[in-house]
Amino acid sequence: MNPAARTLLGMTTSRSPRAITATGLRKAYGEQVVLDGIDLDIAEGTVFSLLGPNGAGKTTMVQILSTLIGADGGDIRVAGHDPAKDPDAVRSAIGVTGQFSAVDHLLTGEENLLLMADLNYLGRREGRRRAAELLERFDLVDAAKRTPATYSGGMQRRLDIAMTLVGQPRIIFLDEPTSGLDPRSRHTMWQIVRDLVAGGVTVFLTTQYLDEADQLADRIAVLNGGKLVAEGTAEELKRRIPGGHVRLRFAVPGDLERAARAFGEVSRDDEALTLQVPSDGSVRELRSLLDWLDAESVDAEELSVHTPDLDDVFFALTEKPGNPTAQVTTAQKVNA
Ligand SMILES: Nc1ncnc2c1ncn2[C@@H]1O[C@H](COP(=O)(O)OP(=O)(O)OP(=O)(O)O)[C@@H](O)[C@H]1O
Structure with a gap:
């Protein structure tokens, strides 16, 4: 049986x-x-x-x-x-x-x-x-x-x-x-x-x-x-921890600015011209992101997908206040 x-x-x-x-x-x-x-x-x-x-x-x-x-x-x-x-x-x-x-x-x-x-x-x-x-x-x-x-x-x-x-x-x-x-x-x-x-x-x-x-x-x-x-x-x-995101790097500050405004609460680095957009990394989400960039003629030079790995899990679960490893969880805060 x-x-x-x-x-x-x-x-x-x-x-x-x-x-x-x-x-x-x-x-x-x-x-x-x-x-x-x-x-x-x-x-x-x-x-x-x-x-x-x-x-x-x-x-x-x-x-x-x-x-x-x-x-x-x-x-x-x-x-x-x-x-x-x-x-x-x-x-x-x-x-x-x-x-x-x-x-x-x-x-x-x-x-x-x-x-x-x-x-x-x-x-x-x-x-x-x-x-x-x-x-x-x-x-x-x-x-x-x-x-x-x-x-x-x-x-x-x-x-x-x-x-x-x-x-x-x-x-x-x-x-x-x-x-x-x-x-x-x-x-x-x-x-x-x-x-x-x-x-x-x-x-x-x-x-x-x-x-x-x-x-x-x-x-x-x-x-x-x-x-x-x-x-x-x-x-x-x-799966227990958030942290999946897409990282976009732009050629010019203007494109970074427009994308940041469109995506709302995202983590941005003005010096590196990058945005971290919360995402589960699925093809569906990536497609809609790329469609938006195309439709708005915003030029992203580079796109990388980050899914949480065991390092993220370890840091999230064992993190101490003031611990320098806290930076690893930036992506989770974006998602929070
Ligand atoms: N014989 C002992 N007497 C007193 N304290 C001890 C003794 N053995 C271990 N400890 C303490 O118990 C805690 C746990 O130690 P343990 O060696 O089990 O950790 P661990 O997770 O294996 O560490 P590591 O990854 O560094 O090997 C530590 O704070 C250690 O100082």
Whole structure:
């Protein structure tokens, strides 16, 4: 029976299994409340990205979910287990990679993987098989006998992830997996994440790169001031904030003046001879704008369409009074 029919009949639709859930998660350091009642609901086999300004509490959240530190309150389940009551069960289901790389720099890449296999009690033969498979999968065969000191940043990051995968975790915490990587290595890392998810792994991603969240995440949450201030798909978050506009640049001040009068409340820059006209960027709106310019013989030298991106969402949701990033929201004020 299709989901719509089930709903019509009042039957509950089956929910996909959850990798991570939390209700009312709280954590304070002394007087400072870092996580102030956080709810999480992350489906298995998806990428969840947590965004937030520096110091928002992202690392604290990852540390709690991965059993490194305890929460002060709330109900948490990771792979079905409570990290406080059953940390070993959580640890056996998760892998953590990122800023604090587990790579031993005195061992070769292959030896690092074999050490991980030992730590996971895989046995000699299975350990060797797994190490060889991961070296192949992460394009590290030629580098296997060298120490990571001779690796590029991208190779070190790939070895780090490969080491995490030795234990075949169902949930992986990726803390800023591509910081410092060049564009090609970033894309390789994105493909690795997509392949993991295609294999059913759940990825909890923290990143400073909003385009990374946009590319990879099924759902994105923005943490600010101890709370999740927004949660949804990238498209849902972008729709939440105004900011779409068309920017027109004119050749002469007279044309700028006439257009500004015709369009009413728009943001203008007399020096650059530009106007920002609120618009959803649709063909229909663009056509009527161009028709008007034609009909009035107003000469626009340049036209560009701006739709809100995740940067706009981030700034709008995490903006502090007096923050210089406020300029990014000019377009939203135009629309207000
Ligand atoms: N062990 C600790 N003792 C006291 N305060 C702490 C401790 N760990 C973190 N904090 C504080 O908690 C807040 C959240 O820190 P956290 O590292 O979780 O933020 P973050 O979002 O990961 O930041 P960033 O993006 O800079 O890595 C910060 O104000 C930090 O100073």
